Amino acid sequence: MLTGERGHYEIAAGRDAGPYLRALEHFAQGMGLIPEQIWDAANLPARHLHCGGPTGAAVPLLWAHAEYVKLQRSAADGTIFDRIDAAYDRYVAGNRKRHAMEVWKGNRQVPAASAGTLLRIQASSPFLLHWTSDEWQHATDTRSRATGVGIEFVDILLPQQQAPIRFTFLWVEEHRWEGKDYKVDIQTRADTQVRREAYGQHARNVA
Structure with a gap:
């Protein structure tokens, strides 16, 4: 199938x-x-x-x-x-104008996404996303949005820059910090296309 x-x-x-x-x-x-x-x-x-x-x-x-x-x-x-x-x-x-999207979640922690992509960070319970795009010189707190189907998310439009997106979670219902940081590198679209083509070729070789 x-x-x-x-x-x-x-x-x-x-x-x-x-x-x-x-x-x-x-x-x-x-x-x-x-x-x-x-x-x-x-x-x-x-x-x-x-x-x-x-x-x-x-x-x-x-x-x-x-x-x-x-x-x-x-x-x-x-x-x-x-x-x-x-x-x-x-x-x-x-x-319709729309951005390409990359989804990050606990069991799919993407290491990188291309500039201009909408990075969607999602979890199964409400959270406050504490994140930075300049190596913690400045930080932003964004509250997750509910979908009505048991998924909460925050969207970040990835800028054209070299610094990665770093973030951690404050779990709202538990009043508990995650206790670790996560990172998503920002790539050029050319880099992302090369990576996708390499993955596609690998899939075809396996098939």
Whole structure:
């Protein structure tokens, strides 16, 4: 499923979904049955687990087959087959000004983001973000905003500068400081694009 969804992401970004189609085909077992899960660790023969083989979950997973068929159609069309055009026209095709966004959270602590990006720092409980963009010569306190779905966040528009964004948390409900600082380096967009292309090439090589 995730392989097929990533293929659709590549099509939406104007890139080739071929590696993901081939990966799904190579994952298939016997007469072409796509399993629910693929074992992606070292071989464990005693447990009948082999890298690139099924984990013992459902075979076939019809949802995965549907995703594969949809990806084939999307690749042939050059656009997402089940795209909702009204939503696409509103949020993508229009001329709405919006910033690229990078999300930082406890289990996804991004080390860097490009200048001009909206850095969204989020957590599952209310917080006061104590942060600086000039190595603590000056500091700003920003209260988190609630989303109504159990997520609190603060947005920082990253400036064109060399100094990183440093920050820590005051957990409002507990009246407790985090006790450590975090850092997000600011990169040029060229640096960020090189990093993303390298990651994309790695993903295609793995697939």
